[in-house]
Amino acid sequence: MTPTRPLQQHEEIAAWLRESIGTGTFSPGDLLPSEAELCRRFGSSRGPVRQAMATLRAEGLISSGRGRRSRVLETSPTETFEATISATAAFRRQGAEPGQRTQWVARRPAPAEVAEALALEEGDPVVSVHRLRLADGAPVLVERQNYPLEVGRHLLDFDTDASSVHRHLLEQGVDYDNLSRAFDAVAAAEDDARLLHVEPGTPLLRLTLRAFTRAGEPVEFSDYRYRSDRVSLGVNTVRGSASPLWLEITR
Amino acid sequence: MTPTRPLQQHEEIAAWLRESIGTGTFSPGDLLPSEAELCRRFGSSRGPVRQAMATLRAEGLISSGRGRRSRVLETSPTETFEATISATAAFRRQGAEPGQRTQWVARRPAPAEVAEALALEEGDPVVSVHRLRLADGAPVLVERQNYPLEVGRHLLDFDTDASSVHRHLLEQGVDYDNLSRAFDAVAAAEDDARLLHVEPGTPLLRLTLRAFTRAGEPVEFSDYRYRSDRVSLGVNTVRGSASPLWLEITR
DNA sequence: TAGTGGTCTAGACCACAGG
DNA sequence: CTGTGGTCTAGACCACTAC
Secondary structure, three states, rough: OOOOOOOOOOHHHHHHHHHHHOOOOOOOOEOOOOOOHHHHHHHOOOOHHHHHHHHHHHOEEEEEEEEEEEEEEEOOOOHHHHHHHHHHHHHHHHOEEEEEEEEEEEEOOOOHHHHHOOOOOOOOEEEEEEEEEEEOOOOEEEEEEEEEHHHHHHHOOOOOOOOOHHHHHHHHHOOOOEEEEEEEEEEEOHHHHHHHHHOOEEEEEEEEEEOOOOOOEEEEEEEEEOOOOOEEEEEEEOOOOOOOEEEEOOO | OOOOHHHHHHHHHHHHHHHHOOOOOOOOOOOOOOOHHHHHOOOOHHHHHHHHHHHHHOOEEEEEOOOOOEEEOOOOOOOHHHHHHHHHHHHHHOOOOOEEEEEEEEEEEEHHHHHHHOOOOOOOOEEEEEEEEEEEEEEEEEEEEEEEEHHHHHHHOOOOOEEEEEEEEHHOOOOOEEEEEEEEEOOOOOOHHHHOOOOOOOOEEEEEEEEEEOOOOOEEEEEEEOOOEEEEEEEEEEOOOOOOOOOOOOO
């Protein structure tokens, strides 16, 4: 897999804290060691220690503040950047066996909505993947992913039933840099209902994903529909660390 | 209102950058000034400049990386911590006039689910608020908020039709420190449908909010149901900055 | 190769929480 | 009051990008 680069000091400290929280050395409600003590323990200056704490704060794992020790919060463990893109990775982290049944993979002319999201002309070629995703054999979500040809061509001779699409694309050097996700609710259509084993009309949680390169070029536009009785999706926010959440009124 | 404390240097830099991005001095796709130049411009060392950049990265506004200048992303503007709790504040930021029609405010014995979420015994007293929220006069969401008595008592003689509940609670010194939000989809029940002017059974986006103090005590457990044709909710994520997103498989 | 952001050090002062 | 985390300085070296 990816050749593991030696961890930076702040990453090492963050990993140690995460690990200690995960294994219960520090439980929700507990106070963490002071920064000074972490400095001693890792033989570092305050910089890396503070960077590690900032990371955990942004992940929603701890809360800090002037004059008080940092405290471990009671939260669902958050995902890495990679795992938030890849259902495969997220399922694995949850201890569930990911599965998939590809409905189709196609190179096709972009429908209007897809073209707009990918900054293409309507009818320009895109690669689309339509899959049912399972966790431990149970249907969880329906994926509809769309890629510009330049990106999606890596998928045309790829076995989408065998392995993670996102991992494959990352390995091919596709530059996933930033994502925007929008949530809404839709009624299950006939085909989704059949795949997910629910009644047509059942409310599904929909997540619309847009992914971009560092240069701002679109690399993916996808639609995920979850059975919300099978999976929970959420966000943690801690006062003082920036929130990536947005709300927009549709007019 | 809140007496405005003079901004810290890194806050001032962040504010300037946000402002410059907002007004189009730097547009999506543009490169920001280098850190060195920002240091000169603000007469500061790299610390505050880097902290400001980290903030904007966490908000999903910019993307940075070794060897390259930071670039402005094309994203929806994210909310402050306060605005993410308060629909009133979020609507105002969107330029919409917030409105509300209180259905009822009550001190009542906690139902089982509420008791569990607030770490109380079933039947312990809680204060509940049930409101329809409007943006520019149009129904957008139905709120069901529940507070432990110690917190909710501030609401019993408060006009929930006139002003923001969250602002009032913050002014009363309630310690909102960290939040966990979960998304799912539900069918509109009779009463919600009537309030929101939709057909019963229409899929609604539900957001379940849990808020805690610094000490980890629950201060709020609420249920928000959105007409997802009237409002979009979402999250931005940038590679390299920690993600507060989580996914959990329900067994 | 020059310029950039990522990492780290070793100090300092301050605001605040808690005894 | 002591100890804590928040802020800031003034350096340094490195990895990477773009040229």
